[in-house]
Amino acid sequence: MTPETPIAEFEISSGAQRGSRLTLYANRLAHQGGDSMEAVPLAQLAAVGVAFERDPRKLNWAIGLLLAALVLAAISGPLQSWIASVASKVGDPARRESLDAMLSGVFNVLAGLASLLPGIAAALAVAATALLVFFWLGATVLTLAFAATERSYAVRGRNRLLIDFAHVVAEQLARRGN
Secondary structure, three states, rough: OOOOOOOEEEEEOOOOOOOEEEEEOOOEEEEEEEOOEEEEEHHHHEEEEEEEEEEEHHHHHHHHHHHHHHHHHHHHHHHHHHHHHHHHHHHHHOOOOHHHHHHHHHHHHHHHHHHHHHHHHHHHHHHHHHHHHHHHHHHEEEEEEOOOOEEEEEEEEOOOHHHHHHHHHHHHHHHHHH
């Protein structure tokens, strides 16, 4: 038996199926990755689609994180100054010393927590920026439609090679239909 020569190949370099390979033969499409392999006869394939997509959930999360960062940064300064002013009133001679010590400790802890807010805000802003970058990069998604189901293969960014591979699969599918 002689091995078939592949018509086209595409290695998935990013995303959930990173490291796997799509191979088109004259009568089937094979997906190989890790310890698994799946072969789909072209006769079972109804349609092939390829599209560039951006995940709107990433944009929504980025906006939410940026708003949270802005709120934390905005309340940090006033909260610290309010706590400091309340803590300065603890030394009133009309109060007992043990109560003064306890209140002073509580206000010092609150002031310490309030001083962490700018750092938390910065971390949220960095996370939001990363989500915005992934939203902007998007993904190129190859979709194979069968009679009752479909399979999708996604790679990060606009991937011209995956688009070309989808065109070759579609041409082969059209030849089989004639």
